[in-house]
Amino acid sequence: MLATGAPIIDRGLSFATIEPMRSYALAFDVPPALVPRGMYLSAGSPSRSVRDVPLTGGGSRLVVGGNGHDVGRTSSERALVDDLRAWTAEHFPGATETHAWSAQDYRSYDSMPLIGPLPRGGGRIQVATGFDKWGMASGAMAARSIAGRILGAEPSWQQALSRRSIRPSGAARAVLLSAEVAVAATTSAVGAAVRRAPTSPPPGAGAVGRRGLLPTGVSATETGTCAAHAICTHLGGVLRWNDNERSWDCPLHGSRFSAEGEVIEGPATRNLRRAADD
C-alpha cells in the first residue's frame, strides 16, 4: 500500500500525473468579537481560507490558510508566510500568532484522487494519492475502496472513479504539467549554473550554486555549514533552498531533503550525497 503522497515506487509514472503543492496555515488568538463563526474560502486570488477553532475551555481561535504554490517554484516560501501574517494583521487587528504549519499535498491532472493498483505491480501494490488538500475525506474513501477491493467487494462508486475516461481538459492539464516540469528543470539548472555556491551563508540560510561543475547546496545549520550535491536523487532535478522549512526542495516532482540531505518526503528514496564525501 503506497500512501506516501507521491508514490515512492515509480512503475506507474504517477509522479508525472500529479502536481506537488505546498500550503500554509497560521493560528491566532484574536479579540472574541473578531473571530468569524464558520469556515470561509476566498473566491478569488490569492487564496485565503479563514475559520474559527472552538477551544476546549471556551473561546475560539482563528486559523488563516492560503498562499499555496508548486513545491520549489517560488523565490521565497518565508515571504509567502509573512504575507499571510500581514494580511491577518490588516483584517484582524490585534491577532497574536500561536501556531504555524506548512503541508505538502498532491493534485492529479483532473483534480480527482488516484486510487487503485499500481501499474505493473501484479495487482498486489495499491496506490492512493492526488487528494488535492482533501485527504482526510479522500483518504478514508481510498481506505474503504482498497479494503473492499482486497476483500472482493469493491464499492460501486469506486468503479466510476477507476473507469473515468481522460477528458480533453484533463489531457491538456497533463501536458501542461509536463511543460511546467520542463520549465522548472531548466530554470533551476540555469540558476545554479550562473552562481557560485556560497562558502558560508548566514545562520539559517542556504543557497545553490556551482562548485566545480556540479550544482552544490550550502546551508548553515545549528551544527555548522553543510554542503550537499543539490541534485535530486529521484530523477536529477536541481534543488532549491526552502527558506521557511530550511530544506532542499525539488521543483520537478516535489521531493524534499533536510538541510543535511536526508529524504523528508516525495518520490525520492535516497539521501543527497554530501559534497564533503567526495
Ligand SMILES: Cc1cc2nc3c(=O)[nH]c(=O)nc-3n(C[C@H](O)[C@H](O)[C@H](O)COP(=O)(O)OP(=O)(O)OC[C@H]3O[C@@H](n4cnc5c(N)ncnc54)[C@H](O)[C@@H]3O)c2cc1C
Ligand atoms: C491545516 C490543514 C487542514 C486540512 N483540512 C482538511 C479538511 O478539512 N478536510 C480534508 O479532507 N483534508 C484536509 N487537509 C488535507 C489532509 O490533511 C491531507 O490531504 C492528508 O493528510 C493527506 O494524507 P496522506 O496520507 O495522503 O499524506 P500524508 O498525511 O502527508 O502522509 C504521507 C506520509 O508518507 C511519508 N512519506 C512521504 N514521502 C516519503 C518517502 N520518500 N519515504 C518515506 N516516507 C515518505 C510522510 O512522512 C508521511 O508520513 C488539511 C491539511 C492541512 C495541512
Ligand code: FES
Ligand atoms: S522529485 Fe523528481 S526529480 Fe526531484
